[in-house]
Amino acid sequence: MVKTKSLKNYAQQYRSELLEEIIPFWESFSVDRQHGGYFTCLTPQGKVYDTDKFVWLQARQAWMFSKFYSTIEQRKEWLEMAGNGVQFLEKYGRDSEGNWYFSLDKKGNPLVQPYNIFSDCFAAMAFGAYSEITGDQKYAAIAKETFGNILKRQHNTKGIYNKKFPGTRELKNFALPMILCNLSLELESILDAGQVENLTNNISKQILEEFYDESRGIVLENISTDGHFVDSFEGRLLNPGHAIEAMWFIMNIGIRNNDDRLVKKAERIMYQQLELGWDHTHGGIFYFLDAKGHPPEKLEWDQKLWWVHLETLVALAKTYAYNQSPLAKDWFKKVHDYTWNHFRDLEHGGEWYGYLNRRGELLLPLKGGKWKGCFHVPRALLEISKTLDI
């Protein structure tokens, strides 16, 4: 019976799924042996349906295989797989100023300009992790340079592609600080200790005191530059999965710094967003909501996305490992059941599906695309199997 099962017993299930289904899928179907890099647009059977290469997804996969190599086992093929992405990115990924393009064609020709700073964030992560496993300082240098660039661009990430009229309603967005929390820890070995300390302190403070709106009990995706709620479409936007993912990044910082208060605050906020985001009619967690309950601008608001559920499982596993609370255990089991029953592909196995409608029915029959690659499923399975194996 599920009730009597300790969460520790899940560790093996997550690890087997990773090693027997997820990793083999990407190893078998994603490698472009002709031009280098990875294909990410893959059908349920692993067939390539589009050959464009999205820089952030290339980087995520290179990072992921570097992590498999450093944390699971030093398999030669994982090292090569990571190198396949890193070398493609090194050759084709940047413009003359060192900014990372958003997308390239299969041969590496740039398609979309570096308007999106997440290309840079994941490139820094990939080159950092690859330099760690190879010991090659050339890659560490690229990671450091990219990280410096991100900090330079952080207050106007879109640069010349920013369409906002200056001065009328200046907003700051949650995504970059949130990613910087994680990125700083990921790059800890190649950054100055003081810099990591400073960044993680400042950013977690900004998230917990500004983006987290205590009076409303919600994490806002966009706030005014002086840290307040703005009553507009962007200002009212909530993304519960995003907020929950950030909370496990902050828990990591708290655990690293032996800061129990920080961990507990992140835990409390995480539960609030989960309660808020849970669909009591059909199960699963909504993609977007509006802080005032108005109709969200995003038409996909009620859909159920793989990464939202997997990141929530990571957050719950971390909470449980930290304090073994029954609340964490109950929520973990509930989200686990929804996630495994709805996103896994029972017919073909391999990587999981990504996009379901509100009822949990398959919306897009794909394993990867423009916005889904080799990242959230394997990272979560890896994190959870390690976290629960206590």
Added chain:
Amino acid sequence: MVKTKSLKNYAQQYRSELLEEIIPFWESFSVDRQHGGYFTCLTPQGKVYDTDKFVWLQARQAWMFSKFYSTIEQRKEWLEMAGNGVQFLEKYGRDSEGNWYFSLDKKGNPLVQPYNIFSDCFAAMAFGAYSEITGDQKYAAIAKETFGNILKRQHNTKGIYNKKFPGTRELKNFALPMILCNLSLELESILDAGQVENLTNNISKQILEEFYDESRGIVLENISTDGHFVDSFEGRLLNPGHAIEAMWFIMNIGIRNNDDRLVKKAERIMYQQLELGWDHTHGGIFYFLDAKGHPPEKLEWDQKLWWVHLETLVALAKTYAYNQSPLAKDWFKKVHDYTWNHFRDLEHGGEWYGYLNRRGELLLPLKGGKWKGCFHVPRALLEISKTLDI
């Protein structure tokens, strides 16, 4: 029995709905008496839930009320309603180079830069129509200047906000030529006759010979600059409602020019897109599809949108009025039943709903928002009531 009802009998139903439900809704709830212009973000009850002003929606409403005045009845309040939008736009809508912003706050301060040429297209339409009903040449001059600007920008509509890397994969998009078909005829009275002739000929040719892919029987949203199918997410994108709407613009050109071949070709393409877009499981027309049947990039692909269905009804009414074919009649009744049964608000009356999920259930409880204003419902009801009253 529906079978014995001639389509002529629908004319009165469409006219009553327009005069008794739709127009009163916008008259009662959308006017900003303090700052001018219109609120478009309205709940089912007509309450304003967001006060931002989207230039293209301001212009669409000003155009719409000008049309009510010129084609239904010269009511003083409709003239004032049109003027309320036109004056707000004249005062706040443009940057120093005459390009129209995308959005303003309620007081008229610019929020989003002129990256979107549809602001300009609908501003030209509004100022043209308002100059016609007032006889004031000042407004005709703004319309003409804006139209000239659109033609200047047509090959790079996003200007400095264009994120495409030049040269790798140059595409042209269907939306602007499609709108120019309609806009040229709308502005006929203030443009040179030769210019209208030239534009409509060139553009309808481009649509029917390039964007329409004869071998596949589909209208593509994006093609290479030399007029061919491109196998990428954008190149494979289909938007059946968009294609069908363009076909009634082209039918108008054909009817105006006594070009029976043009009307018949547009009719044939319209039926193809309708067959392709119809959801045989749940009824209604899909929002987006992929030309090769791959998963569309757009997460909202399977949703049912009001304008898609209303524009299809206009196209079918025009076809029926032109040739009284039984096929047009059958399709009209089928789409009419779906549309009236699913988008009308039986509880509150007034403007119709806009966004349904694939099953036809309400997805967003709103009458207007950032992308829906006073336009497709009233324009279609007006067009259909005039077209079928033969």
